[in-house]
Amino acid sequence: MNFRSFLGNHATVRHLQEAVASGRLPHAILLTGPRGAGKYSLALALAQTLNCLDPQTSNGLPDACDICQNCTQIASALDLDARVAEAVEAREDLRDVDRKDTRILIQTHPNVLVLPPDPPQMLVKVGQIRTLIHNVQHHPEKGQRKIYIFPQSTFMSEAANALLKVLEEPPEYAHLLLLAENPSDLLATIRSRTSTLHLPALPSADLEQLLAERHPDWKPERRLLVARLAEGAVGRAISFNAEAYTASRKDALLLLRTAVAEPDHSALFHMTETYRAGADGQQKTQGLLRALYTLLEDMMLLQGGMPGMARNVDILPELRHLADNVSFEWIESATHRMAEVESGMRRNLLRSLSLDALASRMQSR
Ligand SMILES: [Zn+2]
Numbered sequence: 130m131n132f133r134s135f136l137g138n139h140a141t142v143r144h145l146q147e148a149v150a151s152g153r154l155p156h157a158i159l160l161t162g163p164r165g166a167g168k169y170s171l172a173l174a175l176a177q178t179l180n181c182l183d184p185q186t187s188n189g190l191p192d193a194c195d196i197c198q199n200c201t202q203i204a205s206a207l208d209l210d211a212r213v214a215e216a217v218e219a220r221e222d223l224r225d226v227d228r229k230d231t232r233i234l235i236q237t238h239p240n241v242l243v244l245p246p247d248p249p250q251m252l253v254k255v256g257q258i259r260t261l262i263h264n265v266q267h268h269p270e271k272g273q274r275k276i277y278i279f280p281q282s283t284f285m286s287e288a289a290n291a292l293l294k295v296l297e298e299p300p301e302y303a304h305l306l307l308l309a310e311n312p313s314d315l316l317a318t319i320r321s322r323t324s325t326l327h328l329p330a331l332p333s334a335d336l337e338q339l340l341a342e343r344h345p346d347w348k349p350e351r352r353l354l355v356a357r358l359a360e361g362a363v364g365r366a367i368s369f370n371a372e373a374y375t376a377s378r379k380d381a382l383l384l385l386r387t388a389v390a391e392p393d394h395s396a397l398f399h400m401t402e403t404y405r406a407g408a409d410g411q412q413k414t415q416g417l418l419r420a421l422y423t424l425l426e427d428m429m430l431l432q433g434g435m436p437g438m439a440r441n442v443d444i445l446p447e448l449r450h451l452a453d454n455v456s457f458e459w460i461e462s463a464t465h466r467m468a469e470v471e472s473g474m475r476r477n478l479l480r481s482l483s484l485d486a487l488a489s490r491m492q493s494r
Pocket of ligand 1: 196
């Protein structure tokens with residue numbers, strides 16, 4: 130993933146490349162944008178470009194080759210979820226006493242350290258910043274740079290304080306990249322020591338265009354649906370599993386239809402029965418709840434006279450029919466019922482039981 134292959138947001142990408150070219154890349158960068166906008170991919174593209182063994186150009190500006198040893202090693206941090214899962218698993222295998230002091234860090238190349246939020250609290254902890262402080266004292270090889278990436282800049286307060294010291298005087302060869310959905314996620318004291326770059330959500334039309342290039346076999350209707358559901362995030366649009374979504378949405382629609390219009394309890398029973406306990410069932414239920422949520426939101430938009438903002442564009446007539454048969458309050462309370470099912474899932478109740486309960490509670494309006 131070099132700059133050249135980064136999708137969308139050309140101005141921000143160009144800005145980074147120009148900063149590299151002029152030797153004025155800030156030492157602390159806050160990269161903001163919605164989930165899936167490509168913040169982490171762009172951070173790794175920058176890390177590659179600063180350490181590439183066979184530097185290239187794109188649009189006349191510095192870029193990485195994406196194939197040399199350094200580029201390849203850095204790129205293997207791209208699947209962050211997988212790397213974090215490996216690190217968590219390795220920590221589980223440690224003795225109790227060691228596990229307590231082991232923080233999650235991803236380092237696939239000596240010059241690039243990724244500091245993800247540490248589970249289960251999902252906050253960056255002071256132990257991770259201490260590793261950074263220790264690591265940043267070692268110079269990289271001549272001509273190379275050290276990059277520290279926080280994929281999600283949510284810090285415990287002790288960690289934030291420790292980080293401030295690094296941000297005050299980073300060595301000239303070091304760059305810290307703080308990624309966040311909103312600048313307001315960070316303390317003002319940290320924010321003021323960084324240069325902010327924004328990766329905004331892309332317009333739905335741009336995502337459709339992108340999907341047309343990536344998936345020429347898709348019908349325009351599906352491209353429009355995925356573009357709307359991705360909410361401006363390139364990563365989400367590209368990796369969107371349309372089949373899984375449509376399957377979940379089919380079940381969500383059955384649930385809604387049963388609750389609103391024509392109760393078909395045997396169909397409902399057969400459907401909820403396929404939602405079993407365990408990790409698979411949990412994932413399936415989450416998919417259903419997500420789909421149900423988009424349907425309820427679209428029904429609200431239809432009631433509010435804003436069909437142009439609805440996301441499930443391919444089934445609008447059916448949604449309109451459902452929306453015409455319920456009140457705004459009904460939709461609101463259905464959304465609350467969903468939150469209850471979600472918290473039930475966290476307490477590990479039998480999924481099918483909670484789904485049946487959801488359907489019948491939605492019905493009793
Ligand atoms: Zn390279």
